[in-house]
Amino acid sequence: MTAPIxxxxxxxxxxxxxxxxxxxxVAVVPTMGALHAGHLSLVEAAKAGCDRVIVTIFVNPRxxxxxxxxxxxxxxxxxxxxxxxxxAVDAIYAPDPDQVYPEGFATTVSVSGVSAGLCxxxxxxxxxxxxxxxxxxxxxxxxxxxxxxxxxxQQLMVVRRLxxxxxxxxGIVGCATVREVDGLALxxxxxxxxxxxxxxxxxxxxxxxxxxxxxxxGVPVAQALSAARAAILAGGFxxxxxxxxxxxxxxxxxxxxxxxxRLLVAAHLDGVRLIDNVPIVPERAAS
Numbered sequence: 001m002t003a004p005i006x007x008x009x010x011x012x013x014x015x016x017x018x019x020x021x022x023x024x025x026v027a028v029v030p031t032m033g034a035l036h037a038g039h040l041s042l043v044e045a046a047k048a049g050c051d052r053v054i055v056t057i058f059v060n061p062r063x064x065x066x067x068x069x070x071x072x073x074x075x076x077x078x079x080x081x082x083x084x085x086x087x088a089v090d091a092i093y094a095p096d097p098d099q100v101y102p103e104g105f106a107t108t109v110s111v112s113g114v115s116a117g118l119c120x121x122x123x124x125x126x127x128x129x130x131x132x133x134x135x136x137x138x139x140x141x142x143x144x145x146x147x148x149x150x151x152x153x154q155q156l157m158v159v160r161r162l163x164x165x166x167x168x169x170x171g172i173v174g175c176a177t178v179r180e181v182d183g184l185a186l187x188x189x190x191x192x193x194x195x196x197x198x199x200x201x202x203x204x205x206x207x208x209x210x211x212x213x214x215x216x217x218g219v220p221v222a223q224a225l226s227a228a229r230a231a232i233l234a235g236g237f238x239x240x241x242x243x244x245x246x247x248x249x250x251x252x253x254x255x256x257x258x259x260x261x262r263l264l265v266a267a268h269l270d271g272v273r274l275i276d277n278v279p280i281v282p283e284r285a286a287s
Contacts, residue, residue: 002085003055005077005092009099009140012054015091016142024051028143030134033057033094034074034188035083038178042147043087045175054141055084057094062101063129074188093141100136109135111165114157114251118264119275122241130155131162138163138170146170151177151185153262153277157251177276179205185276197270203235208263208278215257216283221245222255232267241266241273248279257282 006012019026027050029042039055046053057080064070077094084092109131120127138146148156160172178186183205184198193201211228215221229240246253248260257280264277 001088002081003089003092005081005094007094007096007099009095012091012093012095012140013142016052016054019052019090020142025145026050026052026054026141026143027145027147028137028141029053029055029147030137031055031057031080032059032073032188033080034076034191035080036186036188036190038149038151038186040083040087041178042149042175043084043089045173046145046147047087047089049173050145052090054091054093054143055089056137056141057092058100058133058137060100060129060133062132063126065123065125072192074191093137095140099140100133108132109162109166111158111162114154114161116251117253118154118242118244118246118251119266120154122266127155127158131158134159135162135166135168138168143170145173147173147175149177150174151187151276153264154251183209185274187274189272189274192270192272194270197236197272200236201269201274204232204237204265204267204269204274204276205278207231207235208265208276212263212278212280215245215261215263215280218283221257228265232265237267237269239268241268243267245280 016026027046029046031039043055057077059073061070081092108128110128111131115127150156156174163170163172182202184202207228211224214224225243229243232240243265245261245263248262254261261280262277263280266275
């Protein structure tokens with residue numbers, strides 16, 4: 001059954017008010033559309049944890065630092081609704097732009113600390129745009145829980161921090177990255193890869209996996225990251241934007257795996273920017 005597609009905030013609020021009167025727990029899965037199996041896994045997790053599920057589809061202009069990237073972002077609402085139909089979500093909220101950014105809109109939500117470096121350094125204003133739209137969607141849906149993928153790990157940490165700092169009454173659930181059989185993290189950007197680049201792309205995850213083993217085995221961080229960077233470039237990538245070891249809890253840079261960590265990367269292949277990350281547990285904790 002295809003879920004109703006809501007365009008106006010008043011219609012969304014009327015629906016969620018009825019659900020709340022029934023005592024239902026409401027989940028939201030924020031997306032920009034172009035849905036793939038990774039998004040659908042978030043929907044499945046939301047359905048398992050809550051009574052009602054809203055999937056939002058809104059290509060947020062405020063989180064694009066590159067106008068060309070915004071223009072190229074796929075808009076596939078009809079196909080997205082078809083993909084969601086078998087999962088029986090309760091509503092799709094695809095708001096008209098004026099429902100998110102009405103005329104005269106003048107507020108920006110900015111999260112410092114966890115937004116610094118990594119994607120934050122290379123995409124100016126990106127996380128301000130993410131934080132602003134996510135705050136709006138949380139307040140508009142009034143959901144009890146929101147579901148995000150760990151592939152965008154820095155984004156997940158930004159969202160957790162803003163919810164904590166602003167006392168927004170919503171639980172943030174992070175879900176494991178969904179991958180192709182060859183290890184490539186699912187992303188809406190993957191469709192832009194040529195056939196040759198698609199065959200090369202799994203080298204990113206393979207290199208992260210090898211580097212994480214080296215780090216857990218005690219190889220110095222600088223040495224392990226230097227070798228990984230060289231391997232990514234040798235695998236066909238044109239640029240490694242960043243490759244860093246950071247604390248999984250705070251995103252503070254690490255020079256040793258002494259606490260649970262994340263190895264995070266952004267690299268360019270065939271003109272497409274791909275990101276990925278893997279968790280690393282200290283050897284002592286793992287044993």
